[in-house]
Amino acid sequence: RAVEVDLRQALERDEFELHYQPIVDTATRRIRSFEALIRWRHHERGLISPDAFIPLAEEIGLIAPIGAWVLREACARAAQWPEPIGVSVNISPVQFAGRKLLETVEMALVMSGLAPERLEIEITETAVLQNSDTTLGVLRDLKKLGLRISMDDFGAGYSSLSSLQSFPFDKVKIDRAFTRGLEQSRKSDAIITAVTNLCSGLDMCATAEGVETESQFEALRRRGCQEAQGYLFGRPCMAEEVPALIAQLG
Numbered sequence: 001r002a003v004e005v006d007l008r009q010a011l012e013r014d015e016f017e018l019h020y021q022p023i024v025d026t027a028t029r030r031i032r033s034f035e036a037l038i039r040w041r042h043h044e045r046g047l048i049s050p051d052a053f054i055p056l057a058e059e060i061g062l063i064a065p066i067g068a069w070v071l072r073e074a075c076a077r078a079a080q081w082p083e084p085i086g087v088s089v090n091i092s093p094v095q096f097a098g099r100k101l102l103e104t105v106e107m108a109l110v111m112s113g114l115a116p117e118r119l120e121i122e123i124t125e126t127a128v129l130q131n132s133d134t135t136l137g138v139l140r141d142l143k144k145l146g147l148r149i150s151m152d153d154f155g156a157g158y159s160s161l162s163s164l165q166s167f168p169f170d171k172v173k174i175d176r177a178f179t180r181g182l183e184q185s186r187k188s189d190a191i192i193t194a195v196t197n198l199c200s201g202l203d204m205c206a207t208a209e210g211v212e213t214e215s216q217f218e219a220l221r222r223r224g225c226q227e228a229q230g231y232l233f234g235r236p237c238m239a240e241e242v243p244a245l246i247a248q249l250g
């Protein structure tokens, strides 16, 4: 497969880049952090989205080196932003299988000088369900470094309340399907309200994904959802554009 050959060379060719999407505090509308989202700038095909190459990278054993690059790059970038603005990084379930993740995260923090409290890692339910004992051990070790852990895409897959109970999450990111339905469907509204209340009872932060309109934002704020992320505040943008966004929404 040509794409496989290219993917194996992409790191050496320096073809990956991180885009950053702001996450705001619903009470103040100010930026709290940015989510780092990888893209592959292919020498012939242009910008390729992660959905089109992350599964392949997982399959052919490249997710560890790519994931390490993501962590180093995101931490180095965030160290240049004004405090306390943080960065969140998506971690593949495959990265949890190896024992190297802890070392990789530690190295990224040390090399960048980023305060651990400013780093967040996002994992999905899949990571929690596969090898849950190993994952739990790694998550506890990561938390000892001082960073925070989010459950990504909550409600989209087989999210279970027991994983909120058993795993040391600091934050729940509510899948954008519920935000989309917020104003049309009583069910989505009830789910957002319930998850937000649940988070508050568990001392976890609730972040709504996919916020595209002012009225969605207002509804989320009134229901006590603490953070919002979505096109209303900005699409994922290049690192060079981040300072201007901070100036505007910081």
Ligand code: G
Pocket: 036, 037, 038, 049, 050, 051, 054, 070, 090, 091, 092, 236
């Ligand atoms: O930005 P975009 O909507 O194209 O992202 C699509 C998916 O790719 C999202 O589910 C996101 O979590 C995932 N993704 C983005 N960046 C990374 C990354 O650096 N590592 C991993 N493992 N997944 C990522």
Ligand code: G
Pocket: 021, 037, 090, 152, 153, 176, 209, 210, 211, 212, 229, 230, 231, 232, 236
């Ligand atoms: O799975 P994860 O939540 O990590 O995926 C994040 C992806 O969601 C990003 O790739 C981004 O492009 C996409 N996204 C972010 N904000 C919005 C939004 O407001 N609407 C839609 N439709 N997608 C969004």
Ligand code: MN
Pocket: 035, 090, 122, 152
């Ligand atoms: Mn994410």
Ligand code: NA
Pocket: 152, 153, 154, 173, 175, 209
């Ligand atoms: Na998500």
